[in-house]
Amino acid sequence: MRRRIRGLAGASILLGxxxxxxxxxxxxxxGAKPFVFTGIPDQDESRLVERFGKVATYLEGKLxxxxxxxxxxxxxxxxxxxxxxxxxxxxxxxxxxVQARKAVPGSQAIAQGAxxxxxxxxxxxxxxxxxxxxxxxxxxxxxxxxxxxxxxIAGKTFTxxxxxxxxxxxxxxxxxxxxxxxxxxxxVFERVGFSGDxxxxxxxxxxxxxxxxxxxxxxxxxxxxxxxxxxxxVSVIWESPTFPDYQWTVRGDVDAAYGAGFxxxxxxxLVGITDPAILEPFGRTKFIPVTNAAYAPLIEVGQSxxxxx
Amino acid sequence: xxxxxxxxxxxAAVSRWFLGLGLAALLLADLHVTSLDPYADLMRLLGxxxxxxxxxxxxxxxxxxxxxxxxxxxxxxxxxxLLAIPFARSRTVRIACAFLRAVHELFWALLxxxxxxxxxxxxxxxxxxxxxxxxxxVYAEIIEEAxxxxxxxxxxxxxxxxxxxxARLPEVAEALRAYTLYRFECxxxxxxxxxxxxxxxxxxxxxxAFRQGRYGEAGALLLAFYALIGTRRLWVxxxxxxxxxxxxxxxxxxxxxxxxxxxxxxxxxGHDIVPAPVRGASLLVPESWAALWAWLxxxxxxxxxxxxxxxxxxxxxxxxxxxxGALVLFPLTARHFAGPxxxxxxxxxxxxxxxxxxxxxxxxxxxxxxxSMLPAILxxxxxxxxxxxxxxxxxxxALRYRPDAPRGLDLYAYETVPRLYGQFLAYLLYRxxxxxxxxxxxxxxxxxxxxxxxxxxxxxLRLDVAAVLILATALLAIAVDxxxxxLRRSLRIADLPVRLSAAPPATPAA
Numbered sequence: 040m041r042r043r044i045r046g047l048a049g050a051s052i053l054l055g056x057x058x059x060x061x062x063x064x065x066x067x068x069x070g071a072k073p074f075v076f077t078g079i080p081d082q083d084e085s086r087l088v089e090r091f092g093k094v095a096t097y098l099e100g101k102l103x104x105x106x107x108x109x110x111x112x113x114x115x116x117x118x119x120x121x122x123x124x125x126x127x128x129x130x131x132x133x134x135x136x137v138q139a140r141k142a143v144p145g146s147q148a149i150a151q152g153a154x155x156x157x158x159x160x161x162x163x164x165x166x167x168x169x170x171x172x173x174x175x176x177x178x179x180x181x182x183x184x185x186x187x188x189x190x191x192i193a194g195k196t197f198t199x200x201x202x203x204x205x206x207x208x209x210x211x212x213x214x215x216x217x218x219x220x221x222x223x224x225x226x227v228f229e230r231v232g233f234s235g236d237x238x239x240x241x242x243x244x245x246x247x248x249x250x251x252x253x254x255x256x257x258x259x260x261x262x263x264x265x266x267x268x269x270x271x272x273v274s275v276i277w278e279s280p281t282f283p284d285y286q287w288t289v290r291g292d293v294d295a296a297y298g299a300g301f302x303x304x305x306x307x308x309l310v311g312i313t314d315p316a317i318l319e320p321f322g323r324t325k326f327i328p329v330t331n332a333a334y335a336p337l338i339e340v341g342q343s344x345x346x347x348x
Numbered sequence: 349x350x351x352x353x354x355x356x357x358x359x360a361a362v363s364r365w366f367l368g369l370g371l372a373a374l375l376l377a378d379l380h381v382t383s384l385d386p387y388a389d390l391m392r393l394l395g396x397x398x399x400x401x402x403x404x405x406x407x408x409x410x411x412x413x414x415x416x417x418x419x420x421x422x423x424x425x426x427x428x429x430l431l432a433i434p435f436a437r438s439r440t441v442r443i444a445c446a447f448l449r450a451v452h453e454l455f456w457a458l459l460x461x462x463x464x465x466x467x468x469x470x471x472x473x474x475x476x477x478x479x480x481x482x483x484x485x486v487y488a489e490i491i492e493e494a495x496x497x498x499x500x501x502x503x504x505x506x507x508x509x510x511x512x513x514x515a516r517l518p519e520v521a522e523a524l525r526a527y528t529l530y531r532f533e534c535x536x537x538x539x540x541x542x543x544x545x546x547x548x549x550x551x552x553x554x555x556x557a558f559r560q561g562r563y564g565e566a567g568a569l570l571l572a573f574y575a576l577i578g579t580r581r582l583w584v585x586x587x588x589x590x591x592x593x594x595x596x597x598x599x600x601x602x603x604x605x606x607x608x609x610x611x612x613x614x615x616x617x618g619h620d621i622v623p624a625p626v627r628g629a630s631l632l633v634p635e636s637w638a639a640l641w642a643w644l645x646x647x648x649x650x651x652x653x654x655x656x657x658x659x660x661x662x663x664x665x666x667x668x669x670x671x672x673g674a675l676v677l678f679p680l681t682a683r684h685f686a687g688p689x690x691x692x693x694x695x696x697x698x699x700x701x702x703x704x705x706x707x708x709x710x711x712x713x714x715x716x717x718x719x720s721m722l723p724a725i726l727x728x729x730x731x732x733x734x735x736x737x738x739x740x741x742x743x744x745x746a747l748r749y750r751p752d753a754p755r756g757l758d759l760y761a762y763e764t765v766p767r768l769y770g771q772f773l774a775y776l777l778y779r780x781x782x783x784x785x786x787x788x789x790x791x792x793x794x795x796x797x798x799x800x801x802x803x804x805x806x807x808x809l810r811l812d813v814a815a816v817l818i819l820a821t822a823l824l825a826i827a828v829d830x831x832x833x834x835l836r837r838s839l840r841i842a843d844l845p846v847r848l849s850a851a852p853p854a855t856p857a858a
Contacts, residue, residue, distance in 0.1 A: 075605035
């Protein structure tokens with residue numbers, strides 16, 4: 040019995056010692072430091088694995104360092120991985136990018152999809168609600184002064200995407216607050232949910248679990264193309280005014296870690312992606328250069344909805 | 349309790365209070381089913397268990413689940429053992445341990461992730477920290493309850509270490525071993541659940557499979573998990589322990605990417621979790637305190653109080669549902685009620701229910717039924733009724749009956765249940781705190797308990813708010829634990845076994 044206890048104590052000491060080794064220092068010691076990136080899990084995971092796997096292979100060829108992708112389970116986990124330095128690059132949504140750059144001074148937005156400069160939210164509704172696409176959609180290129188949401192959504196059940204999603208939470212919440220001054224979404228709708236990602240939002244509205252939902256238009260298009268949307272059960276009832284969204288954001292310390300000019304080479308590599316096999320799973324035609332300033336409107340929106348200090 | 353002028357409550361009174369509270373909570377609970385066709389999804393889910401897709405299982409996730417559990421529980425039990433020695437004497441140690449175990453391992457993981465990233469260190473420490481707190485308490489209880497006869501027989505002048513090693517340890521070693529083995533089973537469940545927030549354990553793949561409706565893969569993963577739990581007595585033994593520990597260390601996943609732990613820790617403790625208005629401010633000036641209160645007040649009114657209320661509502665309903673479920677289920681495994689053919693199936697059912705992590709049950713139930721309290725109540729009561737029912741079944745088998753004892757329902761209602769009732773209450777009061785901790789955590793899945801607000805604070809990158817909410821959750825858990833112990837003492841059931849590892853033998857002693 041004593042041996043057993045001694046074994047137990049010995050084992051825990053062993054663990055204590057090895058725990059230190061198994062940490063990051065161990066990994067850092069081996070050869071070239073891998074360049075690690077992640078992306079917010081905004082849709083079906085199989086599509087994420089496909090798109091980011093291709094990006095990793097592509098970047099490894101262009102940059103000459105080992106490139107690894109870490110999958111995360113939710114939006115804040117992607118921001119956390121960026122702030123604690125586990126990843127140097129991330130494919131963020133508009134709002135998560137703002138959060139990450141605020142938390143990591145010196146980090147920069149370097150490239151966005153061509154579509155991201157003028158991104159849109161779709162409001163979708165289950166067929167049983169009888170809600171249909173309105174005739175007059177606001178087409179203002181800037182952030183709207185007043186959002187003309189379809190009448191009839193008030194009092195229904197409503198699902199956002201992830202809490203930190205731009206097209207699935209921040210912007211729709213902003214439009215809802217504009218359309219119903221002085222009210223929070225919880226006061227406008229019978230029930231408010233957070234589905235976690237856009238594919239799930241579509242499924243929940245399609246199944247009728249929620250009557251109305253806010254969804255990223257590019258994921259709607261991708262899922263429609265993939266045959267996952269039943270047009271008899273769910274349809275788009277409103278298209279939002281445009282706003283800036285997804286972007287690649289890189290930490291400010293990568294030049295120090297991977298050599299001078301690394302950020303520029305990375306930017307050139309991303310902007311230079313022409314292979315449709317890489318772009319298609321993103322739902323983007325190409326990537327274009329961008330700067331932090333492009334996302335200033337989202338900071339304002341974040342502050343006005345209380346999601347950002 | 350002695351200070352209170354209340355009459356000492358009896359079993360019936362306490363049962364009525366809890367039943368009344370549970371019913372009142374049920375009126376407040378949101379039981380709305382939003383899914384239109386949960387039945388079809390449920391059938392597909394069960395179909396996955398019947399036709400598991402074994403080839404889709406990621407083998408390394410099984411390895412990591414075992415490795416994290418071995419190291420996390422090993423470290424937690426080791427630290428718990430050391431803390432158990434000063435536990436009875438030091439109030440500070442007791443408070444520290446109460447706090448360590450009052451914070452759920454998922455909350456620990458969310459906090460640790462800020463510093464250590466998605467790494468083995470996060471996974472192991474998230475298990476080790478709360479388990480150190482709980483092991484310290486239980487080990488201390490075991491040591492306290494042990495027979496002191498051997499100690500008294502020692503010659504004068506025996507050193508403290510020798511006295512402990514030769515006179516005390518042999519008395520308690522078996523109980524410690526049984527408890528640690530039980531903790532390991534819990535550790536496996538906890539480790540699996542950590543995968544749901546991104547660590548590379550089986551939960552990672554289970555979450556993906558459930559989310560995308562790949563029920564064949566989910567079924568295979570679950571069956572593999574049940575097999576691991578079911579066979580643990582074969583591979584977790586004193587002799588295999590060093591081998592397991594070494595194997596676990598070697599099997600740990602290499603951390604992808606590096607995190608600057610020192611800088612992260614400094615930022616996390618010195619900035620992130622410091623309330624925003626007092627970051628860098630002096631605590632000596634009254635303005636800082638005014639700013640702190642102005643910051644805390646809305647959190648208290650709009651998050652902590654409603655969150656705590658919903659957490660209690662869920663916990664009270666789930667506790668009563670657990671009680672009723674356990675009363676219905678335990679005859680399935682008891683010799684006098686289930687026939688020789690039905691009993692193995694009853695036992696298999698209850699062991700399966702108890703092996704299924706409640707967080708995963710809640711996740712699945714929420715997917716099937718939509719985000720209301722109903723799936724959370726179902727998950728908590730199914731899992732806990734499985735545990736309590738299984739234990740009551742063993743106690744029922746240990747009862748001796750008169751040869752002319754009645755049979756069937758008469759035996760159940762007039763003899764077995766009355767004789768087991770004190771034990772039944774002891775188990776439920778013990779599970780109360782555990783159910784409360786889980787109720788708070790289920791907020792992450794969308795029920796409006798305290799975890800819901802923690803999840804929101806983390807999504808908004810307000811770790812200071814998250815830290816305050818987690819602290820409030822811990823205090824609520826500690827309050828319930830204290831109340832539960834006072835009630836058990838007042839009912840004079842404080843000495844009855846309440847831990848799985850302390851359950852009676854399945855067959856009555858001759």
